[in-house]
Amino acid sequence: MPLLEQIIQLEKEALERIGNSDSLDSLNAIQVEYLGRKGKVTAVLKQLKDVPPEKRQQIGAAANKLRVKLENLLKEKQAVFAPSGIKTIFDPTLPGTAPRVGAPHIINQVMGEICQIFYGMGFEIAHGPHVETDYFNFEALNFPPDHPARDMQDTFFVEGGRLLRTHTTPVQSRILAERKPPIKIITPGLCFRYETITTRSHVAFYQVDGFMVDEGVTMADLKGALVAFCREYFGKGLKYKFRPSYFPFTEPSAELDISCFLCDGRGCQLCKYSGWLEILGCGMIDPNVLEHAGIDSEKYTGYAFGMGVERPAMLKHKITDIRMFFNNDVRFLRQFL
Numbered sequence: 001m002p003l004l005e006q007i008i009q010l011e012k013e014a015l016e017r018i019g020n021s022d023s024l025d026s027l028n029a030i031q032v033e034y035l036g037r038k039g040k041v042t043a044v045l046k047q048l049k050d051v052p053p054e055k056r057q058q059i060g061a062a063a064n065k066l067r068v069k070l071e072n073l074l075k076e077k078q079a080v081f082a083p084s085g086i087k088t089i090f091d092p093t094l095p096g097t098a099p100r101v102g103a104p105h106i107i108n109q110v111m112g113e114i115c116q117i118f119y120g121m122g123f124e125i126a127h128g129p130h131v132e133t134d135y136f137n138f139e140a141l142n143f144p145p146d147h148p149a150r151d152m153q154d155t156f157f158v159e160g161g162r163l164l165r166t167h168t169t170p171v172q173s174r175i176l177a178e179r180k181p182p183i184k185i186i187t188p189g190l191c192f193r194y195e196t197i198t199t200r201s202h203v204a205f206y207q208v209d210g211f212m213v214d215e216g217v218t219m220a221d222l223k224g225a226l227v228a229f230c231r232e233y234f235g236k237g238l239k240y241k242f243r244p245s246y247f248p249f250t251e252p253s254a255e256l257d258i259s260c261f262l263c264d265g266r267g268c269q270l271c272k273y274s275g276w277l278e279i280l281g282c283g284m285i286d287p288n289v290l291e292h293a294g295i296d297s298e299k300y301t302g303y304a305f306g307m308g309v310e311r312p313a314m315l316k317h318k319i320t321d322i323r324m325f326f327n328n329d330v331r332f333l334r335q336f337l
């Protein structure tokens with residue numbers, strides 16, 4: 001067969017074999033067979049010396065072109081096979097790797113769920129500054145000057161006599177001072193207290209406070225709103241009880257306990273074998289607080305409540321260490337996507 005036809009034949013044959021090849025070993029074998037010292041293309045090149053000079057250039061160029069083409073093609077295909085023979089070639093039929101998508105932090109999720117329930121009951125959502133004045137944080141809320149919460153032990157004071165709010169209730173003070181009843185608002189946000197950091201307490205924590213002021217608001221309205229919230233958030237079948245308590249800005253004051261949703265009130269580790277879980281503090285707004293804000297306490301009454309956000313989140317998701325919320329360990333956070 002004339003050399004030029006041999007070259008065309010070799011090209012056809014080699015391209016087909018490279019195309020069908022599915023491992024590094026077979027590609028290496030093809031390389032030796034065609035381009036090796038005793039390879040088929042090498043053999044053609046060796047025969048060039050016997051070709052008449054007038055045809056040598058044309059055949060030589062064709063043989064060299066084939067050699068370069070096969071070298072490049074083999075190199076390209078060898079590169080897609082790992083040295084171990086594992087295929088790394090892009091395979092569009094394989095399922096893809098889904099990109100990690102961000103999501104709101106678990107605390108924001110819980111705060112959102114709480115706000116959504118109260119929003120559905122007609123509460124507005126309001127926010128206030130983290131750095132507060134003593135007036136809005138304590139004085140307007142009827143904290144006596146000797147109240148332990150005003151002590152340096154419990155509050156972070158900042159320059160200029162201001163402080164980091166110890167609860168979100170000062171937003172209530174601000175709104176009462178600015179607006180006239182009827183008012184029905186919840187105030188979610190970050191609060192700060194000078195506490196020892198343990199599994200159950202932190203220097204920063206979230207709270208949702210709420211209050212309603214209007215003519216003829218009674219304890220029955222308070223109980224109705226809070227029980228409706230608890231049934232929506234924790235489950236319909238739970239039992240509840242209001243225990244008398246004390247807060248400077250409410251009179252009378254109470255704490256709301258719900259039957260443990262894990263053991264259904266029989267007693268377990270979550271409820272410390274009491275069958276009950278403390279959920280929030282509440283009460284009727286002290287007339288002094290209304291008067292401080294220039295609201296006629298003879299005409300208007302109101303209720304207020306406040307709950308931590310971490311606690312319901314810990315109860316609902318069985319989280320045992322409050323510090324997990326602040327560590328930003330994505331392995332923890334990813335559980336709540």
Ligand SMILES: [Zn+2]
Nearest residue numbers: 260263268271
């Ligand atoms: Zn229990």
